[in-house]
Amino acid sequence: MKKPKLRELKEAITSLFSKPYTTKFPFEPHKPSKRFRGKPKFDEEKCVGCGACAQVCPSNAIEVKDIIEEKKRILIHHPDKCIYCGQCEINCITDGGIKLTDQFDISYFKSEEVIDKVEHEIVLCENCGSVIGTKKHILWVANKLGNLAYSQPILLSAIQEKLGIVSEYEEKVIPPIQRTDILKIICPKCRRIAFISDEKIKEKK
Numbered sequence: 001m002k003k004p005k006l007r008e009l010k011e012a013i014t015s016l017f018s019k020p021y022t023t024k025f026p027f028e029p030h031k032p033s034k035r036f037r038g039k040p041k042f043d044e045e046k047c048v049g050c051g052a053c054a055q056v057c058p059s060n061a062i063e064v065k066d067i068i069e070e071k072k073r074i075l076i077h078h079p080d081k082c083i084y085c086g087q088c089e090i091n092c093i094t095d096g097g098i099k100l101t102d103q104f105d106i107s108y109f110k111s112e113e114v115i116d117k118v119e120h121e122i123v124l125c126e127n128c129g130s131v132i133g134t135k136k137h138i139l140w141v142a143n144k145l146g147n148l149a150y151s152q153p154i155l156l157s158a159i160q161e162k163l164g165i166v167s168e169y170e171e172k173v174i175p176p177i178q179r180t181d182i183l184k185i186i187c188p189k190c191r192r193i194a195f196i197s198d199e200k201i202k203e204k205k
């Protein structure tokens with residue numbers, strides 16, 4: 001039999017008197033390290049419902065569900081698809097809308113027991129009914145732009161509504177869309193149509 005090397009002998013003796021590296025979980029609660037990447041969680045206050053986290057998620061673990069009839073957007077995090085990469089947290093536009101927690105023991109019978117959700121009100125185009133964005137996101141952009149926000153009709157309307165100022169353009173769009181509708185809540189596609197149809201009318205004249 002080969003004699004043990006000195007280094008191995010030293011390690012064997014040291015390990016006899018040192019603490020084990022593994023934890024005693026599940027018999028004792030495990031405390032994850034500071035940089036541990038556990039189950040992500042939305043922050044209702046900080047999330048504005050932009051959907052950027054869903055776009056960067058490599059495993060499609062974040063679902064963006066728009067319910068047009070209820071003017072509602074729901075963001076749903078599915079832990080069974082999540083790979084805990086942290087891209088959602090890194091790319092969140094508000095820096096805190098979603099954060100990885102230290103929760104690691106995710107066991108469940110039904111997935112509904114562990115999915116995390118956040119809800120937002122959506123703004124629809126008054127002409128075609130398509131989704132423009134969430135109200136909170138629009139206000140967040142307006143706030144970021146400061147005075148520059150007054151040059152964009154949707155942002156301007158959102159600020160006026162927040163301030164409780166009644167806009168003189170309150171009345172709804174009556175099809176066909178015209179140049180006068182550009183100050184109403186319309187999506188970029190309808191805004192373009194409004195400008196083009198106006199140019200065509202000018203050409204005819």
Ligand code: SF4
Nearest residue numbers: 047048051053092097
């Ligand atoms: S604010 Fe952050 S968490 Fe909320 S939808 Fe946008 S990227 Fe996702």
Ligand code: SF4
Nearest residue numbers: 057082083085086088
């Ligand atoms: S941690 Fe990664 S996989 Fe999980 S939701 Fe965030 S981006 Fe998607």
